[in-house]
Amino acid sequence: MxxxxxxxxxxxxxxxxxxxxxxxxxxxxTLDFEASVEAFEPVKASHSSTTAxxxxxxxxxxxxxxxxxxxxxxxxxxxxxxxxYMESDxxxxxxxxxxxxxxxxxxxxxxxxxxxxxDGNLTIHGITKxxxxxxxxxxxxxDISLTTNFSVLPADYGIDIPSVVKDKIAGKINITSNFxxxxx
Amino acid sequence: MAxxxxxxxxxxxxxxxxxxxxxxxxxxxxxxxxxxxxxxxFEVGAQQxxxxxxxxxxxxxxxxxxxxxxxxxxxTTVEANSGSLDNAVFFILGHKETVVQKSLKGKVVxxxxxxxxxxxxxxxxxxxxxxxxx
Numbered sequence: 001m002x003x004x005x006x007x008x009x010x011x012x013x014x015x016x017x018x019x020x021x022x023x024x025x026x027x028x029x030t031l032d033f034e035a036s037v038e039a040f041e042p043v044k045a046s047h048s049s050t051t052a053x054x055x056x057x058x059x060x061x062x063x064x065x066x067x068x069x070x071x072x073x074x075x076x077x078x079x080x081x082x083x084x085y086m087e088s089d090x091x092x093x094x095x096x097x098x099x100x101x102x103x104x105x106x107x108x109x110x111x112x113x114x115x116x117x118x119d120g121n122l123t124i125h126g127i128t129k130x131x132x133x134x135x136x137x138x139x140x141x142x143d144i145s146l147t148t149n150f151s152v153l154p155a156d157y158g159i160d161i162p163s164v165v166k167d168k169i170a171g172k173i174n175i176t177s178n179f180x181x182x183x184x
Numbered sequence: 185m186a187x188x189x190x191x192x193x194x195x196x197x198x199x200x201x202x203x204x205x206x207x208x209x210x211x212x213x214x215x216x217x218x219x220x221x222x223x224x225x226f227e228v229g230a231q232q233x234x235x236x237x238x239x240x241x242x243x244x245x246x247x248x249x250x251x252x253x254x255x256x257x258x259x260t261t262v263e264a265n266s267g268s269l270d271n272a273v274f275f276i277l278g279h280k281e282t283v284v285q286k287s288l289k290g291k292v293v294x295x296x297x298x299x300x301x302x303x304x305x306x307x308x309x310x311x312x313x314x315x316x317x318x
Binding site for chain 2: 022025027028048049051062064066067068071074075076078089092093107
């Protein structure tokens with residue numbers, strides 16, 4: 001009887017482990033943003049070491065981009081971005097915590113794109129706001145690829161753009177992310 | 185007399201303007217830091233670096249963020265252009281070097297890169313623009 005119980009317990013534990021192991025992640029996700037205005041120097045940067053973790057059993061997703069990792073073509077622009085706008089010495093992280101609506105990993109088919117609603121909290125410059133957008137997921141062999149495309153307003157995140165450069169920076173910032181999540 | 189004086193002033197002003205333009209242009213188009221040629225501010229073991237962040241992230245951030253670090257540790261994972269030391273420090277190469285040799289896995293190496301902060305999701309310190317020194 002005891003033996004049977006132990007066996008049952010072991011089986012439950014194993015199943016729990018199996019479920020908790022359903023994590024997909026990347027350490028080298030791409031996160032780009034652009035706030036360019038036509039006829040002026042492009043205001044854009046790319047981050048190629050963004051971390052993202054997707055819990056495939058719940059659809060919960062967490063994304064972290066260390067602000068210093070955003071690279072601009074123009075070194076001075078990168079410096080101003082860090083020092084004047086993002087204050088990355090004091091606020092080194094940009095993150096998102098949220099979930100994919102009605103997510104089931106079994107709904108993903110190889111090479112077939114599927115759209116999910118994604119909502120959660122986006123933290124930029126130390127300010128957290130709820131956002132909602134769409135994510136496109138696809139099975140890529142054993143990996144899951146996830147892309148999103150949305151925009152934010154700098155003012156929502158307490159980022160002041162001085163009037164001197166207001167004409168050269170778009171009021172809306174487009175953010176694109178591209179993650180190839182591998183099974184942990 | 186008055187004429188040559190005027191000429192002098194124009195010349196000096198023109199010179200100043202040219203210098204201002206030159207330095208202004210240089211300032212606006214300044215080069216990026218080249219981490220691979222910078223001297224490391226700290227030389228530290230991968231475990232130690234990771235422990236510093238785990239024990240007090242705020243203090244470690246103040247100490248290491250945006251600084252060039254030389255880190256020693258065993259290569260535990262190798263990806264296309266990135267890898268990790270002692271499962272505790274993630275590094276991604278600069279654009280000049282693009283591939284981490286698969287054969288390096290398990291080897292103890294020293295790398296030099298810029299610390300961009302602590303990834304609390306995967307509990308790893310992150311370095312970018314890294315070069316593998318030895």
